[in-house]
Amino acid sequence: MAATFDPTLDCADAPLLAAFWKTALGHVDEPPPVPFATREEWLAQFDLPDDDSADDGAWLCDPDGVGPRLSILQVPEPKTAENRLHIDVRVPGHGGPGERWAGIRAESERLVKAGGSVLDEFDGHHIVMADPEGNEVCVAAASA
Structure with a gap:
């Protein structure tokens, strides 16, 4: 198991x-x-x-x-460095590359409204974000 x-x-x-x-x-x-x-x-x-x-x-x-x-x-101590592990949020990856990228962008915009921030964009592939306390999260399309 x-x-x-x-x-x-x-x-x-x-x-x-x-x-x-x-x-x-x-x-x-x-x-x-x-x-x-x-x-x-x-x-x-x-x-x-x-x-x-x-x-x-x-x-x-x-x-x-x-x-x-x-x-x-x-926890009492503050975050002091970049995470060595992060969470990937996968959005449905249907359609062509433009449609998948539109879904990734829409999800990142939704997460910005929830308190996240965009750190970097890898056009057409994924967006690196941070949650409200700076923990890294990537938004990408789910595997087909």
């Missing part, structure tokens, strides 16, 4: 990044693990510092259960 993986983003503002990534990926807030009714109840089982709360993290999932989960955890 192959291992599964859940990417985790460290951040300064978990609710801000959660809102961006829900928009980018179409994910939703993941329900707390069974048998817990809330994230607060789930977190209470761990011996966490008194100043930790459920607001210090976000757990997102694909509503269809297909894509990986995404965890977003607030």
Whole structure:
């Protein structure tokens, strides 16, 4: 059996990044693990510092259960360097190159409205962006 993986983003503002990534990926807030009714109840089982709360993290999932989960955890230290791993957001890649590029541009514009920023464009291929805290994300067409 192959291992599964859940990417985790460290951040300064978990609710801000959660809102961006829900928009980018179409994910939703993941329900707390069974048998817990809330994230607060789930977190209470761990011996966490008194100043930790459920607001210090976000757990997102694909509503269809297909894509990986995404965890977003607030940390005290700032981001100090370029990420060595980034997330690619793939948009449908149907049609000719012009149509695929139009889809990539439309998605990047949607993510700018959600708080992202464009860092670089590789005309016809992909757009390098940053989420609201500077984590790199590329927007490209899905493989045919």
